[in-house]
Amino acid sequence: MRLSRAFLPTLKETPAEATIASHRLMLRAGLVRQTSAGIYAWLPLGWRVLQKIEQIVREEQDRAGAQEILMPTIQSADLWRQSGRYDAYGPEMLRLRDRHDRECLYGPTNEEMVTDIFRGYAKSYRDLPRNLYHIQWKFRDEVRPRFGVMRGREFLMKDAYSFDVTKEGAQHSYRQMFLAYLRTFARMGLKAVPMRADTGPIGGNLSHEFIVLAETGESQVFVSQDLLDMDALASAPDYGADLAPAVDAWTSHYAATEEMHDPAAWEQVPEGKRVSARGIEVGHIFYFGTKYSASMGLSVQGPDGKTVVPEMGSYGIGVSRLVGATIEANHDEQGIKWPDAVAPFKAVVINLKQGDAACDALSERMYAAIPDSLYDDRSERAGPKFADADLMGHPWQVVVGPRGAAAGVVELKRRATGEKQEVSPEDALAKILG
Amino acid sequence: MRLSRAFLPTLKETPAEATIASHRLMLRAGLVRQTSAGIYAWLPLGWRVLQKIEQIVREEQDRAGAQEILMPTIQSADLWRQSGRYDAYGPEMLRLRDRHDRECLYGPTNEEMVTDIFRGYAKSYRDLPRNLYHIQWKFRDEVRPRFGVMRGREFLMKDAYSFDVTKEGAQHSYRQMFLAYLRTFARMGLKAVPMRADTGPIGGNLSHEFIVLAETGESQVFVSQDLLDMDALASAPDYGADLAPAVDAWTSHYAATEEMHDPAAWEQVPEGKRVSARGIEVGHIFYFGTKYSASMGLSVQGPDGKTVVPEMGSYGIGVSRLVGATIEANHDEQGIKWPDAVAPFKAVVINLKQGDAACDALSERMYAAIPDSLYDDRSERAGPKFADADLMGHPWQVVVGPRGAAAGVVELKRRATGEKQEVSPEDALAKILG
Structure with missing residues (x-):
């Protein structure tokens, strides 16, 4: 969605x-x-x-x-x-x-x-x-x-x-x-x-x-x-x-x-x-x-x-x-911090620069690849997007920013533990889809 | 069931x-x-x-x-x-x-x-x-x-x-x-x-x-x-x-x-x-x-x-x-006569001789092979079983009797048209799961 x-x-x-x-x-x-x-x-x-x-x-x-x-x-x-x-x-x-x-x-x-x-x-x-x-x-x-x-x-x-x-x-x-x-x-x-x-x-x-x-x-x-x-x-x-x-x-x-x-x-x-x-x-x-x-x-x-x-x-x-x-x-x-089995969405894809071609493309790709995911495609600043993601409690956050998009990485955050890592889109998908 | x-x-x-x-x-x-x-x-x-x-x-x-x-x-x-x-x-x-x-x-x-x-x-x-x-x-x-x-x-x-x-x-x-x-x-x-x-x-x-x-x-x-x-x-x-x-x-x-x-x-x-x-x-x-x-x-x-x-x-x-x-x-x-998409069960398997080893084995096999199917395993005469199947309206009826079980065939009835045919269990499954 x-x-x-x-x-x-x-x-x-x-x-x-x-x-x-x-x-x-x-x-x-x-x-x-x-x-x-x-x-x-x-x-x-x-x-x-x-x-x-x-x-x-x-x-x-x-x-x-x-x-x-x-x-x-x-x-x-x-x-x-x-x-x-x-x-x-x-x-x-x-x-x-x-x-x-x-x-x-x-x-x-x-x-x-x-x-x-x-x-x-x-x-x-x-x-x-x-x-x-x-x-x-x-x-x-x-x-x-x-x-x-x-x-x-x-x-x-x-x-x-x-x-x-x-x-x-x-x-x-x-x-x-x-x-x-x-x-x-x-x-x-x-x-x-x-x-x-x-x-x-x-x-x-x-x-x-x-x-x-x-x-x-x-x-x-x-x-x-x-x-x-x-x-x-x-x-x-x-x-x-x-x-x-x-x-x-x-x-x-x-x-x-x-x-x-x-x-x-x-x-x-x-x-x-x-x-x-x-x-x-x-x-x-x-x-x-x-x-x-x-x-x-x-x-x-x-x-x-x-x-x-x-x-x-x-x-x-x-x-x-x-x-x-x-x-x-x-x-x-x-x-x-939703347990995976009852989470409303498995993951949220957060696009930090809506309208930027590389960010949009990578975000769309991640969104399409994760069933039951939410795509934060609003024209909002990063702060409110992060705050809403934490508030809604999706088990995974996939953060797509301009630097990452250029380097071919996303930031993956696990809501339950707060753990964050920069990984390739493929590694992020492998972790989320288990 | x-x-x-x-x-x-x-x-x-x-x-x-x-x-x-x-x-x-x-x-x-x-x-x-x-x-x-x-x-x-x-x-x-x-x-x-x-x-x-x-x-x-x-x-x-x-x-x-x-x-x-x-x-x-x-x-x-x-x-x-x-x-x-x-x-x-x-x-x-x-x-x-x-x-x-x-x-x-x-x-x-x-x-x-x-x-x-x-x-x-x-x-x-x-x-x-x-x-x-x-x-x-x-x-x-x-x-x-x-x-x-x-x-x-x-x-x-x-x-x-x-x-x-x-x-x-x-x-x-x-x-x-x-x-x-x-x-x-x-x-x-x-x-x-x-x-x-x-x-x-x-x-x-x-x-x-x-x-x-x-x-x-x-x-x-x-x-x-x-x-x-x-x-x-x-x-x-x-x-x-x-x-x-x-x-x-x-x-x-x-x-x-x-x-x-x-x-x-x-x-x-x-x-x-x-x-x-x-x-x-x-x-x-x-x-x-x-x-x-x-x-x-x-x-x-x-x-x-x-x-x-x-x-x-x-x-x-x-x-x-x-x-x-x-x-x-x-x-x-x-x-x-349920349309397939809303039928409570896709098919009913009717065992005409509950307790007969060949009938039971073939019926169990058909029941296991059809997801969302009903198995009429009651110790009842054939008449009430057929009547209940027609009444409940399952799209397919798979009838397993002693002669058929010995010959390796079942009778397949399509409820909507009343059409019946003797077919092999495999052909019956192919039609039902189609």
Whole structure:
């Protein structure tokens, strides 16, 4: 994309309402614009990141055997009365009435709806196990929305729901998601730590949160260095096999949020390995048994002809929140430092002398050779071009100036490390295209 | 995907509420499930189609120079008061109040919001032209939702908005979208005819509808055969060049909806070329000048230092409606006949004797060799397998039976024509992957 024709606005001033780094940088770099309190429009730069994150989530859900659907945003209140949550859910639920005065709501989550859909088709144990997910906008009417997309009101979530005939099956489904989540976050360049969690309003008896460590995180966490040293991408899970050993390897190390912290157990972790840090929740998985299937009348015929009430779990990833979390974990004073996998553009080509024949030719050549690249072809001084490149956080900057163009070299800067080197155009391409 | 593990439910009975073919087939083939009046959940089969349609729309918008953003579904009433439409818009607007009693609405369209976003950044004529689009769920509270996704309440629309400094520029932006729309529908396997339209509630002075011909279409249309014979994919437009000749070639033939029909001009069309048919609107483009920019205070500094109020247009495609329109134009008594480009699966491999070693081996081999294929590996009789394949409408059926497996042949059926032939597995792959 050519910056001179793109809609990639940046702001010089830091908006006063932004108190944390990701919020500030998302506004300044032009990723989002607030349209109402806690509601954001995604501008092209932010939208590209959101799509890349969404695609990684989708690929890992599919790989783990989950199947994608799309449920609507508006739900009927009647559905939520069946589970008893319509009255139990507080003022965070956005309730409304349609023109026929029917009570509806903007879905904050989809346990009821997916159970209703599934019970419409599943008749036999042969129709299970199934894991259905969707990536859809949700609404929670936070009383004080803040921190940008980290605690917005309209937000994008991936939520999956598993249906199994037995408790053992449900545990297997839970483990599939546990391992898929670790891969998902690792592919995005994030270190997300699974922590045993309270089951809260969803209910049930087994739950883990996935927490990204970042200085500005909202909650205190305690984790063993051994867990931080594990690599989720070291081997690909065989999702059909027994996953207990792989999950146990992750859960055998100490990791807890403040709420679940056990100082006595923490004392058992060798002192040099105790990491106390701040964290941001980016995923949450639950096994809740028959809570919704029983209350909503979902049952199937078992192998022995008797009625079985399926065991369920639900599995959420905060897709729009991940944009903020990624920035919290990857930025400096100048701007964002995108991990390669979710960067809006792989590289920016900065032409320092727009209109100079040699600079234009070399810049065009580099721009054409790098797929998914941005070309800063504006008639601007070098200063603002460098500042915008650092602010927007492209992983690579290819700087083309008159002296370099004459000598057949470009300056290649790696945003994450700040490292710069003069290299031939071919060497620059080899490094960027890997 | 293996059908034995997939969530691809089909219905034997035709649901009573479905009065038109696409609605009936979408329910029976398990593309969607109604969750409230006029609101649908997209099951895996339907979701795959919707994503393919969305991707074609996106690629052609990008190619024409439009840039993707994503605006939220919930909008503030204040924004709509600025244009005067908050009170003017009827009961189809879903109005609501949040927990702080602020008036909001579920967006039925986005002229106000995109104008507000754009005025937040554009300062100079150099920031124009721009065309911003998004693909987002909208809500129109139809009093009597019907025809399935064709007239639903929550629906997916692509809407683009162009901003230009001059009327000539705006006309160029309009023509870019005009030609992009023709390519978009043609790539989906649809013949969509552009027809001069009334500008209606959006206002303005130039508008075209794009109408797919189908027997069950909602409105009567009159079109010259010469226009139907034109091929939108014959050459790729150079969107930077003068597009008037290309657009004029399309608009010089007679084409009109009943509303805009001119019997005198119709008489001028040679009798053998007068096609009177039913049609379904799938796209609508408008040039409306400064209606929103003026009322909402969007202006930029022109080349001469004077203030300019940008000329705008808006361009919509009914993405979810296109699923229904495609089925209306492509089906028979047995089910759907998907055009290749939007088919949920490229082919289905039908194993007629699950558990037979030769059938299983050959079926697995064919399934592995065809990307994006479905494998009917259920322990079912042949009849229901054939019926489901015809109903779901996969473009190719690869039938593997015991006699064929022994002789090294498969039966290959083309769903669109019903043509069947016994061929070697290699020949079948060559035709399918073609």
